[in-house]
Amino acid sequence: MSARRIAIVGAGHAGGRVAQHLMALDSACQVLLIGDEPFAPYERPALSKAVLAGEQAWGELMLAADEFWTAHPRLERITARVVGLDSERRCLSLHDGRQVEFDELVVATGGAARPLRVPGGDLPGLHVLRGIGDCEKLAATLIAGSRCW
Numbered sequence: 001m002s003a004r005r006i007a008i009v010g011a012g013h014a015g016g017r018v019a020q021h022l023m024a025l026d027s028a029c030q031v032l033l034i035g036d037e038p039f040a041p042y043e044r045p046a047l048s049k050a051v052l053a054g055e056q057a058w059g060e061l062m063l064a065a066d067e068f069w070t071a072h073p074r075l076e077r078i079t080a081r082v083v084g085l086d087s088e089r090r091c092l093s094l095h096d097g098r099q100v101e102f103d104e105l106v107v108a109t110g111g112a113a114r115p116l117r118v119p120g121g122d123l124p125g126l127h128v129l130r131g132i133g134d135c136e137k138l139a140a141t142l143i144a145g146s147r148c149w
């Protein structure tokens, strides 16, 4: 009998932890962790605190060492955006045209920052803080001791 394929959409904190627990608890499954960020799963809270203040490196936010996501034969991490779900065929469509079949599906797509849809909502200097890239961009504009407004 072939291994159950469990697809997890969203490689954030929730998706990453599900993958880790499946690896530990279910020795008979194949896990496909699909996320559209170019980073392994990480925790976000410090992005608006210690990392932004330059007191912690974002590399310390990772849920596990890089090897965990690459070396496990039953775990495959796919960097892509899921753009379609066919629940009858149990198949996901990725933004690059690939199709991923699964037996079971975990949706861990979390949240996203909503754009500020008001006049001036696209002015330069207006930032979103959701991911590592956002934090790096914002930190680069901050000057210690200066006013933010």
Ligand SMILES: Cc1cc2nc3c(=O)[nH]c(=O)nc-3n(C[C@H](O)[C@H](O)[C@H](O)COP(=O)(O)OP(=O)(O)OC[C@H]3O[C@@H](n4cnc5c(N)ncnc54)[C@H](O)[C@@H]3O)c2cc1C
Binding pocket: 009, 010, 011, 012, 013, 014, 015, 034, 035, 036, 037, 043, 044, 045, 046, 047, 048, 080, 081, 082, 083, 108, 109, 110, 111, 112, 129, 130, 131
């Ligand atoms: C700056 C910041 C500070 C925070 N501070 C705190 C705090 O102090 N205390 C606290 O309790 N909480 C805090 N939070 C909230 C906490 O980080 C979230 O509750 C947590 O990130 C939720 O994890 P998640 O995995 O459910 O979702 P997310 O972290 O949103 O992860 C979902 C992932 O799925 C990916 N994804 C979404 N759609 C698709 C798709 N179609 N295809 C592929 N991938 C997809 C996203 O890109 C993302 O990587 C903070 C959040 C932020 C942004």
